[in-house]
Amino acid sequence: MSIRNHATNRSGNPPATIEDVAAGAGVSMATVSRALRGLPNVAESTRNNVLAVAKSLNYRPDPHASRLAAGRTHAVGMAVPWLGRWYFSQVVSGARDAFAAAGYDLLLFGVGSGEERSRFVHEWGVLDKRVDGLLLVDLRLDPDELDAVRNAGTTVTSVGDRYDGFPSVTVDNRSGARIAVQHLLNLGHRNIGLIGDVPGPLPFSVPSDRRAGWFDALTEAGIEPRADLEVSGRFTVEGGHRAMTHLLAVRQRPTAIFAMSDEMAMGAIKAVRDHGLSVPDDVSIVGFDGHELAEVMDLTTVEQPVVASGKRAGEFLLQALAGATEVPHEVMPTELVARRTSAPLRGKVTG
Numbered sequence: 001m002s003i004r005n006h007a008t009n010r011s012g013n014p015p016a017t018i019e020d021v022a023a024g025a026g027v028s029m030a031t032v033s034r035a036l037r038g039l040p041n042v043a044e045s046t047r048n049n050v051l052a053v054a055k056s057l058n059y060r061p062d063p064h065a066s067r068l069a070a071g072r073t074h075a076v077g078m079a080v081p082w083l084g085r086w087y088f089s090q091v092v093s094g095a096r097d098a099f100a101a102a103g104y105d106l107l108l109f110g111v112g113s114g115e116e117r118s119r120f121v122h123e124w125g126v127l128d129k130r131v132d133g134l135l136l137v138d139l140r141l142d143p144d145e146l147d148a149v150r151n152a153g154t155t156v157t158s159v160g161d162r163y164d165g166f167p168s169v170t171v172d173n174r175s176g177a178r179i180a181v182q183h184l185l186n187l188g189h190r191n192i193g194l195i196g197d198v199p200g201p202l203p204f205s206v207p208s209d210r211r212a213g214w215f216d217a218l219t220e221a222g223i224e225p226r227a228d229l230e231v232s233g234r235f236t237v238e239g240g241h242r243a244m245t246h247l248l249a250v251r252q253r254p255t256a257i258f259a260m261s262d263e264m265a266m267g268a269i270k271a272v273r274d275h276g277l278s279v280p281d282d283v284s285i286v287g288f289d290g291h292e293l294a295e296v297m298d299l300t301t302v303e304q305p306v307v308a309s310g311k312r313a314g315e316f317l318l319q320a321l322a323g324a325t326e327v328p329h330e331v332m333p334t335e336l337v338a339r340r341t342s343a344p345l346r347g348k349v350t351g
Contacts, residue, residue, distance in 0.1 A: 016057035024053040037074075037103050075105040076317060077131040079120060079139050081204070082112050085235065086263060086291055087306060091137050091159055094310025102318050107131055111139060121145045133317045135159065137310075138204045157317040159309055161205055167316035167328050169309045173206055173288075176302040176334035177213025177258065180286045183300070183336055184256040185221050188345035189284060192218065193229035193254035195243040195264045210260045210288065229254050233264035240267025241274075248275055248283075255345055256284040262291035262301050269297065269341065280343035290337070298340035305332050 022029045027046060035042045035050035042050075053059075076099055080088050092108065099106050107130060111117045121141070134149070138160035141149065146163065149156060157167040184192050194214045197207040211230075218225045231246050233239035240259055244267065247254055259265035265287030272279050279285055287294065290303030309332050316328055 016054075016059040018059070020057055021050065021054050021059050024057065025050045073105075073130060073132050074103060075107055075131045076133045076135065076314075076321075077107045077109055078135045078137060079109045079111050080137045081110075081139060083108060083110050087261070087289060088137060090306040091310035091313075094307035094312075095135055095159075095314035096310075097307075098311045098314030098318060104132075104318070121148055133157070133321050135313055135317055136161070138206065140204045155317065155320045157313050157320065159313045162329055165327060167313070167320060169313040169316065169330050169332060171304045171309070171332050171334055173209035174213040174216070176288060176304070177210040177260070178217045179213075179334070179336050180258050180288060180302050181214050181217035183338065183342065184258065184284060184286060185217060187256070187284065187342060189256035190221075190223055190345075191226070191229065191252060191254045192223075192256045192258060193231070193247050194225075195231055195233040195240055195247075195257055195259040195268055197235055197260065198232045207260060214258050233259065233261075233267065235261050235264060237263045237267040237270075240264030241271045242267075244268035244271035245275075248272070248277070254283065256342070257286070259285060259287045262287035262289045262294050262299060265299055265301070265341070266291075266293065266297060269299070279341050281346065284342040284345075286342055294337075295339070300339045300342040301337055302334050303337050304334050308332065 018029050018032055022032045025032065025046075027035075027050065031042060031046065032050050032054075035047040036054060078092060078095060080092060082088050083092070092106075096106050109120055111120045117139075133155035134157075136156065136158040139158075140161050141163075150165075156163070157169075159169050162168040162170055181192060192214070194211065196211055196214075215225050228250055229247065231243040233243040240261075240263065243264065244257065247257070248271065257265075257268055259268055265285050268283075268285050269279050272283050272285070277283060285300070287299050287301040288304075290301060290306065291299075293299075294301045294303075312330060312332070316330075319326075
């Protein structure tokens with residue numbers, strides 16, 4: 001039985017089907033599918049012939065027909081809180097590389113608000129028909145939401161948060177933050193501020209873990225963390241600028257800042273300079289992430305392999321779709337990269 005698109009072409013005739021392309025090219029429908037999707041094990045001459053026939057027939061693949069024929073959509077979904085932010089775009093880039101190499105299409109689901117998150121979870125029973133698996137990116141689901149996804153029978157992996165029964169890729173954010181603050185302590189700083197975030201409608205573990213690392217390093221050094229030196233920067237450049245502006249007005253302003261992200265650190269650097277001060281002479285600043293502009297700005301930061309994390313999580317999802325029964329969990333490495341935005345406290349000699 002042939003399955004046709006409901007649309008018609010410009011001549012008013014039903015559009016061509018994959019059977020039409022196969023007949024015209026003198027190959028099987030499976031070969032047509034592989035050739036059009038750019039998969040390996042198709043001779044170049046055969047691929048060119050299929051593409052030429054498909055073009056002459058104005059053939060447009062029907063993804064629903066492919067799903068009915070193969071029992072798979074050959075598509076995977078990614079649920080991402082903020083598609084436009086650097087970190088999330090890099091995770092998507094890495095995962096996309098893994099999926100493309102395996103011949104899978106990628107559908108992105110934006111869940112940047114509480115309403116979008118609720119709709120995504122409660123409608124997942126319908127949405128999952130469009131994909132074979134789902135990759136969650138820094139999206140912490142509560143038990144009821146997690147059950148909804150599990151009950152749909154969806155194959156799931158995650159980046160940033162770990163769930164029982166699902167493969168995952170994480171970094172030790174708490175340890176990385178502790179290392180960043182310890183670097184500042186070693187330079188003689190004691191009034192070390194924090195630019196981070198406050199709990200919002202989309203709770204995820206990064207803010208709390210990185211704050212805990214800041215808190216750990218200070219208390220281990222016998223320093224009481226000051227509440228007036230902790231300000232939200234909302235993980236944006238603009239937010240970092242506003243937070244730093246506030247901290248510069250504190251009665252006993254900080255001599256150093258740990259920013260939970262490089263983007264907030266960049267905003268903080270601009271704020272310091274806007275006030276006629278110097279980084280690092282007046283304020284040392286350390287970020288977190290390893291943003292591509294960190295080296296350009298000479299930013300001291302804790303680097304994490306963001307693209308590689310997305311790719312690894314994508315590979316875990318593909319392995320699970322292929323029938324793997326292991327549930328791997330990988331903690332990616334972090335590394336402090338000291339550059340010129342951090343320096344010893346003025347008048348302080350460090351060893």
